[in-house]
Amino acid sequence: MPANLDDTDHRLLELLQHDSGRTLAALGELVGLSPSAVQRRIDRYRANGLLLREIAVLDPSPVLLAVCLVTLDQESPETHTRFREWVLAAPEVQQFYNVSGEHDYVVVLATTDMRHHRETAERVIKNAPHLRRYSTMFVLDPVRTTLTVPTRGN
Template identity: 65%
Template sequence: MTALRLDETDHHLLALLQKDSSRTLAELGEVISLSPSAVQRRVDRYRKAGLLDRQVAVLDPVKADALLAVCLVTLAKESNAIHAAFRRRLLAAPEVQQLYSVSGDTDYVVVLASTGMAHHREVADRLLKDAPNIQRYTTMFVLDPVRAGLSLPTKR
């Protein structure tokens, strides 16, 4: 990724894009006092540098009737090959919404999205229960997704 120098306008534009990327270039430009073509040049620069990874539609988990679960996973053995195999298996599963390698007693935090309890059991069995080198895992079901954000800060 190319290192980017971001000015205040960049930070403002990135915040707007993270909130709602469906806004037109003209709408964005009006808010940040730039022409649509200047906004497009900045967005192109973010893409070229790899800062703007992709644009997606974000579904409301409650309205989509999704069952979300947070799983804490501890691997039985510590080796790069075991971690790599675990990551590959989980990254290949569409039900894995988020995957974090973390510090502490747990090796990974996995957020699973499924269509209901039966689907969750099938996914958890396939990815965690029947998987090699997993010492233990704990599942916590999301009762109320109070805040599920995707925005990242771009400045301190």
Template identity: 55%
Template sequence: MPRSEISLDDIDHDLLAVLQRDADQTLSALGERIGLSPSAVQRRITRLKKHGVIARTVVELAPEATSDLILAVCVVTLDRESNERHERFQHRLLDAPEVQQVYMVSGDWDYVVVFATHGMAHHNEVTGRLLSDAPNVRRYTTLFVLKPVRTGNALPTRQAG
């Protein structure tokens, strides 16, 4: 759901920070953390979802749970640029379950793509299919993740200071 205008108060910011760290808590536990009753927490969560502030609730898997998992970051440059070519390239990546994140960026590269694959053979198959065989990819470089130092997707909800 697209985000509509909503004014967030301090309690909303606190609730969002707690949910981004661990959304698998009871309403009672959330309420204790932010000083609200469980029903008040539920009303706020419902409001935040309705206005598109909370996009979805997902389970984050531990990468170390799969011994052959390879994480790779690829930077990609397209051969020719147009809105249609960008849309085609993006759509190609969105359909692939191995693609974890895609960012259109400024600078010498057009995209940063994060892949999660099972072993080097799978990685080569995926990047071959999605990048090497793509009609509009000029070049790409792969950086293999040796050690995840910090992962996550929590966003700040207010400015520091």
């Protein structure tokens, strides 16, 4: 987070992360600013690259989520680049993390049903370049999902 954010910026960013569909007037009421002042701050967040985009968040309950733990067979930059490009080409990849520890990557797949999952796992994970092994865990109950990031420490 940029160091030059004040308390109003932090509050406004928190509000936007929870519901960016609020009107400028409603946001202004909650942070004590006029609608035009709120708009100027939002424009500044966009210009500085802090606010990347505004999206619609759909209910994930009808979606089958699977967490795949992936280990590659080599540790070269080229291996990782090729694997990343392969996985990123799939629209079913909801989240994708390079991690430390026993595995190299965590890939979260979002599919419509088990048939779709099998096809996607085969195409995206099993046939990926430089795959040594992978394991899959299906999400039974998404206890907490969020897209928010903290704007400041405690």
